[in-house]
Amino acid sequence: MPLLDSLTEALRVLPGVGPKSAQRMAYHLLQRDREGAARLAGTLAAALAEVRHCARCNNFTEAEVCERCLSQQRDASQLCVVEMPSDLMVMESTLAYRGLYYVLMGKLSPLDGIGPRELKFDKLVERATDGMVQEVILATNFTNEGEATAHYLGEMLRARGLRVSRIARGVPVGGELEHTDLGTVAQAFVERRGW
Amino acid sequence: MSRARVDHETAFLLHSYPWRETSLIVEMFSREHGRVPMVAKGARRPGSMLRGALMSFQPLEVTWSGKGEVKTLHSASWQGGQALLGGIGLLCGYYLNELMLRLLAREDPHPELFDAYAEALARLAGGGAHEPLLRSFELNLLREVGYAPTLDHDVESGEALREHAEYFFLTERGPVEADAKLGDLPLLPGRALLAMATGDFSSPETLSHAKGLMRRLIQYHLGGQALESRRILMELQAL
Numbered sequence: 266m267p268l269l270d271s272l273t274e275a276l277r278v279l280p281g282v283g284p285k286s287a288q289r290m291a292y293h294l295l296q297r298d299r300e301g302a303a304r305l306a307g308t309l310a311a312a313l314a315e316v317r318h319c320a321r322c323n324n325f326t327e328a329e330v331c332e333r334c335l336s337q338q339r340d341a342s343q344l345c346v347v348e349m350p351s352d353l354m355v356m357e358s359t360l361a362y363r364g365l366y367y368v369l370m371g372k373l374s375p376l377d378g379i380g381p382r383e384l385k386f387d388k389l390v391e392r393a394t395d396g397m398v399q400e401v402i403l404a405t406n407f408t409n410e411g412e413a414t415a416h417y418l419g420e421m422l423r424a425r426g427l428r429v430s431r432i433a434r435g436v437p438v439g440g441e442l443e444h445t446d447l448g449t450v451a452q453a454f455v456e457r458r459g460w
Numbered sequence: 461m462s463r464a465r466v467d468h469e470t471a472f473l474l475h476s477y478p479w480r481e482t483s484l485i486v487e488m489f490s491r492e493h494g495r496v497p498m499v500a501k502g503a504r505r506p507g508s509m510l511r512g513a514l515m516s517f518q519p520l521e522v523t524w525s526g527k528g529e530v531k532t533l534h535s536a537s538w539q540g541g542q543a544l545l546g547g548i549g550l551l552c553g554y555y556l557n558e559l560m561l562r563l564l565a566r567e568d569p570h571p572e573l574f575d576a577y578a579e580a581l582a583r584l585a586g587g588g589a590h591e592p593l594l595r596s597f598e599l600n601l602l603r604e605v606g607y608a609p610t611l612d613h614d615v616e617s618g619e620a621l622r623e624h625a626e627y628f629f630l631t632e633r634g635p636v637e638a639d640a641k642l643g644d645l646p647l648l649p650g651r652a653l654l655a656m657a658t659g660d661f662s663s664p665e666t667l668s669h670a671k672g673l674m675r676r677l678i679q680y681h682l683g684g685q686a687l688e689s690r691r692i693l694m695e696l697q698a699l
Contacts, residue, residue: 281481373692375554376475376561380692381699409516413550417696446512448538455543 324350324368340364342399348372367392372410400428407434465525473516474557491574495564498524498533513538517545517553517581549584554689562682563605573604592661595670607681610634611657623651631680
């Protein structure tokens, strides 16, 4: 296959990139921005070689254990489980949490064949039972998949003597009932708490 | 023939796949039109109205149009009245969805199966025993798609099954009186098969025989392909 075609084909691994966009990208890199293309090639190769999963939190890092997991400033008795690195970033920007994290890199998705083996539940159990962690906070999404994930993680971790909590859901802060979607209002009602 | 536009029909989302940058392909199971695949354009955009609404196991009110195989979803709104599934109920729900995805032909209406599915979800959400519910839904589904197993008479002799006799179930045909030369098929008591025929899964004996038999029949009709949700449910229960 000519190199130009191989490049176009290779670019199609990117999400949302079809044959047309891939061709456009290939022309752009070769014609208009050869320097950028070299940088992209170099960085991609380096990232592939260097970036791996943190031995403790499973997030991406270049070290064996990431900086956040090594930090003395964080509360090692709390472990927050999230689906994706982007969820971790959201939790961090709230400034509401000072504990540590575990990133699953996915969620249970039975119809897509993603189960406990694919998500390496055993690695999380090993992390959570290090003797330091006392509370595991399940912050998976409030989708069916996220709920299924939280349910089974909860059962597994509780069985190992850990305190397990789940982030709350309901009407958004500053939200008005009138403008909140019905599903959320219904669930907020079901999960109402003593006041 | 499919009409160009269908307004406000009750449907459940069976599964969805990411499509292009911001869209989803959704497999809907609608009451009057059966299983219909649709494109939910822009459904993965942060502000999409569809984003929160496209949730499995919840009755939705759906409007779509299109003449091709894959329709265009215009709106989906949450109908309410169905509690969210949790725990093992969710996994059972996924199993029901996978069965329907594999066994239902596209745009083949099954209103009675739709009602049975809605009831099964309501019972799963209510924390009812899930085994009888799964067996009865499996049997319902096989009947709806034209694979109804014979459960009340011996397919060799044509005689009605006897409660106290034991039978082999030939996968492609049905029950025959147990006979040594048929080899090592599992023995099924007549009373268990007769109970299944009437949809009565209340006895533990019926339930345990029904489980093996339904698994065998479903596997046969799926051409031996394994069900992902079943594998994952078993892995989760082994944790």
